């Protein structure tokens with residue numbers, strides 16, 4: 721009797737300690753897993769952004785207003801449409817240069833296809849690339865204030881291709897804030 725009584729008194733206390741230790745172990749065991757989940761999500765989100773610039777395909781760009789269509793000769797044989805967000809459209813309408821921060825331009829492109837219903841008509845075939853320019857004069861100060869992104873099937877192309885963007889836009893359109901496309905009349 722005398723030997724079991726102290727044991728009975730100790731056991732609830734021991735149970736509390738055991739439960740606390742178990743909880744602590746569970747928490748500590750879960751911590752790296754939770755952390756790795758959080759870290760795994762960040763690179764996954766970043767993977768959709770372009771190298772160098774971290775530009776992503778903007779939401780809702782398919783509903784944006786048309787700035788101008790364009791056509792590219794062989795070998796690409798593409799139809800293109802440059803569209804812009806409201807900041808871009810306002811700047812175009814006001815003839816404002818340079819484009820203000822927040823401007824986003826998207827160039828959509830499709831293979832040129834012959835209309836099955838009307839031989840002389842050319843229509844968009846398969847989508848090829850989505851190209852994006854984002855104006856942020858501080859973040860992209862080294863490239864005229866523009867961040868670039870080129871996407872095929874929704875995925876950014878490699879860093880090498882992204883190194884070519886600014887050079888060509890600078891060579892051809894420096895006096896128009898590095899933007900080739902003019903508002904279609």
Ligand code: HEC
Nearest residue numbers: 790825827851852853868869870881884885888899900901
């Ligand atoms: C060899 C020249 C050249 C290179 C390299 C180039 N572009 Fe362009 N880009 C053009 C031309 C020319 C236009 C005008 C529209 C057209 O002809 O398709 C244009 C248009 C654009 C537009 C629409 C706004 C504008 O300036 O008219 C975007 C957005 C764009 N390019 C993004 C990119 C991105 C992103 C890259 C790099 C991955 C890139 N460009 C590389 C020549 C180039």
